[in-house]
Amino acid sequence: MRPSGYLELLIVAVLVVLAALFPLVGSNLHIGVGLDMMMFAALAISWALFSGPTHYISLATAAFYGLGGLIVAMGMADYELPFWLMIAVAALAGGVLAALIGLATLRLTGVYFVIFTLGLAEMIRNLVSWIQNNFLGSHGFLIFSDFRDQHYYWMLLAVVAVVYLLGWVINRSRLGFALRIIGNDETVARHVGINTAMAKVILFTTTGFFAALVGAIVAPRWSYIEANQVFSPHISFLVVIMALLGGTTRLWAPIVGVVPFLLIWNWINGNLPNQSTLFIGVAFLLIVYVLPHGVVGRLEQLRSKIREGRS
Amino acid sequence: MLDILVSGLLLSGTYALVAMGLNLQYGVARIMNLANGEVLVLGALAAFWLYTTRELNPYITVIAAALAAFAGNWLIYRFLLTPLVRRAKTQGALEVDSILATFGMSFIIMGVMFSIEGGYFAYKYLSEPISIIGSTTSVNRVIAFLAAVGIGGGLYLWLNHTRTGVAMRAVSVSTEASGLVGINVPRMSALAFALGGAVAAAGGALISTFITLDASIGVVFTLKALIIVIMGGVGDIRGAIVAAVILGVVETAVATLIDPGLTLAAAYLIFVLILLFRPQGLFGRRTT
Amino acid sequence: MSPTGTPILRVRGVTKRFGGLVAVNDMSFDVGNHEMVGVIGPNGSGKTTMMNMISGVFRPSAGRITMRGRRLSGMPAQNIARVGVGRTFQLVRLLPGLTVLENVMAGAVFGHSRRWGGDAVDIAHDMLDRVGLDAMADAPVSALTYIDQKRVELARALAGEPEVLLLDEWLAGLNPTELETGIDLIHALRDEGRTVILVEHVMDAIRALCDRCVVMSSGAKIAEGTPDEVLSDREVIRAYLGDDDA
Incomplete structure (x- = not known):
């Protein structure tokens, strides 16, 4: 609807190309950090696609991410299937899981959804461990791959670009408009003729699809995969914090949260590893009490205040 | 079979107590407190720490932890949550804010507990076997159950037969109408929130005598309490008790018959069934 | 009195129970094409519940609501909105x-x-x-x-x-000048030939706007007819003012 939409897309395309050149000049250490940033950017943007307009706080990222990783690991290690096939299977599985969760919980209020997603990764981890202990006899998978960090970086960058483009299309579609209305007042949304459950399930499925895809792509990097690692609940919380810290009013806003948070997070894990839990807590409180609309939301507020002041 | 029933029932006593506390916090103060489990673990940590370093009887800690948690939760509600209640334009906005804020608190409490004790809170107190209707269990489990029943029963009577208790129930039905008839809603909400915290901490100290906890386990208790509240129906104490019994027995059954690693999965399965078939709770009426 | 022309919306034997409370009891009425129908009655007589059943907030406990022969009762709100x-x-x-x-x-x-x-x-x-x-x-x-x-x-x-517009106390809360503007606006809708069901307390508006009125009391229909007819009906007066004054 906005005429500047295509300009935005052009700028993003240029930035993606520049980002793609980065591994050619950066050191291995920098590429490693860049890879993490790409991973969280993909997760946070796709998370915000659903949670931004609807205000449903999803903590299911770890579940999808872990599922994706596990499926790739299993396929490659036990059945010697190709990586490319397995990431497709993993992403689809993530989408299906998300659709099922969405159908069961999204008709209800936000609290049920948060509670459900909160324990989901933990439950899947328990189930997988149990299956492995009782039926498979092994606890983990060894994966061999020729990929190096820059390859993961490029694949994740491609995911970021695709998620962004998809978000851009959705924002300009009926579906995007429907989600904004749902986020404002779900009762009104139903009475103007929106199938609210369907809209939410579609978006949540998208989120699940991409989180599983990201988990699948980085799986070979672990070399040895165990359920206990890939389903670590931390990733869900980190994604929520990064996205909300940046803001969800713009497609690119989560990135504004991803970059600084990840740098601080890495520093804390390197220097004060025992305080990382405390730090997550402080970050949550910071979002609620200081930056309820994220950094980008705060900047937009300031900008409109300055404009009002002028006129 | 009888063993499962007995130990399931004994476990459910504490579950019901904790769920009752969460019910007060969500039903009256309208705050979905996701730090509830951490408060419980904090109570357990206090009992463990005071017993191992000062040899203090854990049952004294139960009382002390309840009082301390009451004060702490009162302050949290008064200074951290009240601003959120004030700024919230809709119930939905308050829900999101309170979820994020209490998440933050849960991580902070967890971080603090890690720095006090990074390992398991393992100690032995009154773990002698005792036989109840042909099934063997331990003394501390029985005491925890009786204490939970006592505290819960007292709370129930208080809610139904005192002026303040009835006022609190009125707030849970409608904050607006209660305000109109002269009930001090912010005060009642703070009181309910503080009571909920006190009950959780007491439950944690009780549980610590027979279950070994660690600093990161709080979220599991939050989940269980939430599942019980939703299964029983928000604000429905009778429902919460039945739900707690169901959860306690099912968990014990799954742990003994199949695998202890699957208790959470079992709790989840119950949760999904409730969401799909009775989202209004076991005894609740469907409202629109 | 039946509607002028063929009915577009039919309400037949609709009942809504909330637990033991019967909010709407066996309501039946028709709305004709291009007709403006007022639903009136004392507070708590079930008018808004009736509207909520037509628009799909609630499902009727019994009875059916149809529009151009298509069954609305039981449809989710979004589908009812799409049907019109x-x-x-x-x-x-x-x-x-x-x-x-x-x-x-x-x-x-x-x-x-x-x-x-x-x-x-x-x-x-x-x-x-x-x-x-x-x-x-x-x-x-x-x-x-x-x-x-x-x-x-x-x-x-x-x-x-x-095709059918439901106005639930659209004029409530307006001051006298605004009320006049509001009534003119709805009058213009009537002149366009729109089909409207309006729940109202403002009797002047009812007289000025409605072709027909359905009067509800305690969840049931107690009268139906032109505004003048129903407003002079003894039972209607009793419902509004109580037994002693009738």
């Missing part, structure tokens, strides 16, 4: 994060007509113009006065091009 029932709410419900124009577009995009793009923008502008608010199209809804908010809500309902 538009509504406003007793307490205005606008979308605070959207502009005035976008609020109205919501009706055009997802309602009965399902327009998109420039088409939806055009009709939203037309409807804002229709209620006299096009100048405010780009304003945030927080900048609106109460009657303007009601106008936006009406424009949103109209933008879906509904």
Whole structure:
């Protein structure tokens, strides 16, 4: 609807190309950090696609991410299937899981959804461990791959670009408009003729699809995969914090949260590893009490205040 | 079979107590407190720490932890949550804010507990076997159950037969109408929130005598309490008790018959069934 | 008295129970094409519950509601909106994060007509113009006065091009000058030949606007007819004023 939409897309395309050149000049250490940033950017943007307009706080990222990783690991290690096939299977599985969760919980209020997603990764981890202990006899998978960090970086960058483009299309579609209305007042949304459950399930499925895809792509990097690692609940919380810290009013806003948070997070894990839990807590409180609309939301507020002041 | 029933029932006593506390916090103060489990673990940590370093009887800690948690939760509600209640334009906005804020608190409490004790809170107190209707269990489990029943029963009577208790129930039905008839809603909400915290901490100290906890386990208790509240129906104490019994027995059954690693999965399965078939709770009426 | 012309909406034996309470009891009435029907009655007589059943907030416990022979009762609210029932709410419900124009577009995009793009923008502008608010199209809804908010809500309902429009106490809470403007606005809708069901307490409005009235008391229909007929009906007077005064 906005005429500047295509300009935005052009700028993003240029930035993606520049980002793609980065591994050619950066050191291995920098590429490693860049890879993490790409991973969280993909997760946070796709998370915000659903949670931004609807205000449903999803903590299911770890579940999808872990599922994706596990499926790739299993396929490659036990059945010697190709990586490319397995990431497709993993992403689809993530989408299906998300659709099922969405159908069961999204008709209800936000609290049920948060509670459900909160324990989901933990439950899947328990189930997988149990299956492995009782039926498979092994606890983990060894994966061999020729990929190096820059390859993961490029694949994740491609995911970021695709998620962004998809978000851009959705924002300009009926579906995007429907989600904004749902986020404002779900009762009104139903009475103007929106199938609210369907809209939410579609978006949540998208989120699940991409989180599983990201988990699948980085799986070979672990070399040895165990359920206990890939389903670590931390990733869900980190994604929520990064996205909300940046803001969800713009497609690119989560990135504004991803970059600084990840740098601080890495520093804390390197220097004060025992305080990382405390730090997550402080970050949550910071979002609620200081930056309820994220950094980008705060900047937009300031900008409109300055404009009002002028006129 | 009888063993499962007995130990399931004994476990459910504490579950019901904790769920009752969460019910007060969500039903009256309208705050979905996701730090509830951490408060419980904090109570357990206090009992463990005071017993191992000062040899203090854990049952004294139960009382002390309840009082301390009451004060702490009162302050949290008064200074951290009240601003959120004030700024919230809709119930939905308050829900999101309170979820994020209490998440933050849960991580902070967890971080603090890690720095006090990074390992398991393992100690032995009154773990002698005792036989109840042909099934063997331990003394501390029985005491925890009786204490939970006592505290819960007292709370129930208080809610139904005192002026303040009835006022609190009125707030849970409608904050607006209660305000109109002269009930001090912010005060009642703070009181309910503080009571909920006190009950959780007491439950944690009780549980610590027979279950070994660690600093990161709080979220599991939050989940269980939430599942019980939703299964029983928000604000429905009778429902919460039945739900707690169901959860306690099912968990014990799954742990003994199949695998202890699957208790959470079992709790989840119950949760999904409730969401799909009775989202209004076991005894609740469907409202629109 | 039956409606003029063929009925477009039929309500047959509709009952709604909430637990032991019967909010609406065995209601039946028809609404003709191009007809303006008032639903009146004392507070708590079940009018809003009746509206909520037509628009799909509640499912009737018994009975059926049909529009042009198609069964509405049991359909979810969004489908009823698409079939062609538009509504406003007793307490205005606008979308605070959207502009005035976008609020109205919501009706055009997802309602009965399902327009998109420039088409939806055009009709939203037309409807804002229709209620006299096009100048405010780009304003945030927080900048609106109460009657303007009601106008936006009406424009949103109209933008879906509904076949039947439900106005739930649309005139409530307006001051005397605003009331006059409001009545004129609805009168203009009537002149366009729209089919409208209106729940109202303002008797002047009922007299000025309605072709026919259905009177409810304690959940049941106690009278039906032209406004003059029903307002002089003994039972209606008794329902409003109590037994002693009749």
